[in-house]
Amino acid sequence: MKSTVETLSPTRVRLAIEVPFDELKPSLLKAYREIGSQVQIPGFRRGKIPAAVIDQRVGRGTVLNEAVQEAIPQQILAAVREHDVKTLGRPEVEITEFADNEPLKFTAEVDVRPEITIPDLSAISVTVPAVEIGDNEIDEQINGLRERFATLKTVDRPAQEGDYVQLDLRATVDGEEVPGGSATNISHEVGSKQLLPGLDEVLVGLVAGADATFTTQLVGGDFAGRDAEVAVKVNTVKDKQLPEIDDEFAQLASEFDTLDELKNDLRERLGKVKKVEQIYAARDEALKQLVEAADIPAPEGIVKDEVEGRKQAMTDQLERIGATLEDYLTSEEKTEEQIDTELTEAATEGVRIQLLLDTIADAEDIQVSDDEFGHEIVHRAQRAQMQPQQYYDQLVQSGAAAAVFGDVRRGKALASVMERVTMTDTAGNTLSLDDLREASEDEHAGHNH
Numbered sequence: 001m002k003s004t005v006e007t008l009s010p011t012r013v014r015l016a017i018e019v020p021f022d023e024l025k026p027s028l029l030k031a032y033r034e035i036g037s038q039v040q041i042p043g044f045r046r047g048k049i050p051a052a053v054i055d056q057r058v059g060r061g062t063v064l065n066e067a068v069q070e071a072i073p074q075q076i077l078a079a080v081r082e083h084d085v086k087t088l089g090r091p092e093v094e095i096t097e098f099a100d101n102e103p104l105k106f107t108a109e110v111d112v113r114p115e116i117t118i119p120d121l122s123a124i125s126v127t128v129p130a131v132e133i134g135d136n137e138i139d140e141q142i143n144g145l146r147e148r149f150a151t152l153k154t155v156d157r158p159a160q161e162g163d164y165v166q167l168d169l170r171a172t173v174d175g176e177e178v179p180g181g182s183a184t185n186i187s188h189e190v191g192s193k194q195l196l197p198g199l200d201e202v203l204v205g206l207v208a209g210a211d212a213t214f215t216t217q218l219v220g221g222d223f224a225g226r227d228a229e230v231a232v233k234v235n236t237v238k239d240k241q242l243p244e245i246d247d248e249f250a251q252l253a254s255e256f257d258t259l260d261e262l263k264n265d266l267r268e269r270l271g272k273v274k275k276v277e278q279i280y281a282a283r284d285e286a287l288k289q290l291v292e293a294a295d296i297p298a299p300e301g302i303v304k305d306e307v308e309g310r311k312q313a314m315t316d317q318l319e320r321i322g323a324t325l326e327d328y329l330t331s332e333e334k335t336e337e338q339i340d341t342e343l344t345e346a347a348t349e350g351v352r353i354q355l356l357l358d359t360i361a362d363a364e365d366i367q368v369s370d371d372e373f374g375h376e377i378v379h380r381a382q383r384a385q386m387q388p389q390q391y392y393d394q395l396v397q398s399g400a401a402a403a404v405f406g407d408v409r410r411g412k413a414l415a416s417v418m419e420r421v422t423m424t425d426t427a428g429n430t431l432s433l434d435d436l437r438e439a440s441e442d443e444h445a446g447h448n449h
Helices: 021-038 051-057 060-083 135-148 199-203 247-253 259-294 300-320 325-332 336-363 370-383 388-398 401-418 433-448
Strands: 002-009 012-019 087-097 104-112 125-128 151-154 164-173 176-189 211-217 227-241 422-425
Touching (some): 002 060, 012 060, 051 060, 060 104, 104 300, 135 259, 259 336, 259 422, 300 336, 325 336, 336 401, 370 388, 388 401
Antiparallel strands (some): 002 012, 012 104, 164 227, 211 227
16 A cells, blocks of 8 residues: 655644555455345355455446445555544545456545644743622522522412413314313413413403403314313402512521521622632633644644534533524524534634643643543433433444543643632632632532422
8 A cells, every 4th residue: 555645734634545456355345245144036045155256246347336435544544643643523535546357546635633733831920800799699698598489379360471270271263162172270370371372361350250251272082173162261360479578588598597697698608609600611611722822723624524513412401491493593583504603613713622631641641530531420420310220231232432531631721720720810810720619519419408
């Protein structure tokens, strides 16, 4: 085999490979064996068919084709090793010349890892907004708690927005009852628009025992798109009563004795959440600066695969909630081109960050221990609600274990970057990864009691 390598761009090369016909013989023999075991020819035992008979029945061209398909990946691998090319992704192959008893000539274009010069990490400094917690944010948290401890009290007055009513409903189309269109004693919050369109407007002003009818358009079922007459009867009207905000409320809603203690605890918890967000914002800014300083080109093929993967994941997610990409585009008021551009930008940035972290991991010879890898598998298995062993077996089967390993290694490279760049907030405080560890450890401890 002879091969040459031509650089097309900092992230792509073209290998030109020529293989003498003799070197294809092992692949050719294998192709005859494979085809011979699949075809049935009267008078010959399967797998014992002479090559000449296969040529006559199946065609020599088919056999040559199969042999070439088998040989190409091995030849590419040999050329990649010979020229020490750091490939990424799948090669695009084009056969330029091939005939029986002649050399095979083909080209393979493949993305490669660009040469990256790591910027001076200590020269990178980022500033992010200081953590601030407004009283209104604490009030929001308190109001959320109040809603959770609200009580319902039956009242003797017409229903108004925010009340809860117990109702009976019966829907008919042209006097015929709609299947599944009747229900008794459902609880409904007036004004929440949770049930049928037009219902909330009718309920305001009705007292217990009163009934009314209204027309609504049916969305699903046999009568979808038709107008239905709905008879509604109100059984009870209940007023939602929120507890007073005082020490007694603090005792009801938390483990604290006073409202001040509860507010301080909420302020502290909110502070930790914001601290984590703040450090993530600093991390993102630091990476952005590093990628720009290193001037990293993004390999087109890898970006294209990444965009396809992200778009597929998006479509799958939408399908799970019963929507399509078209529905999503309509709701977001975007065109498919805009989504593709957004995905391409995000994927390009993601790929550039990965290349930077891989280069740093190589330069610093960062290793991943079995413990660290195992820890990540357990963590991911929990998120996927699976047993760790089962999750790991699936990863190995799908060939994704190496990608997870790469993620862990990049994570370690990222931690080493964050320890050396300067991160401060607008109030002049220095930020570090320790803040992140403390905040998330407290967060876990907070969840446990």
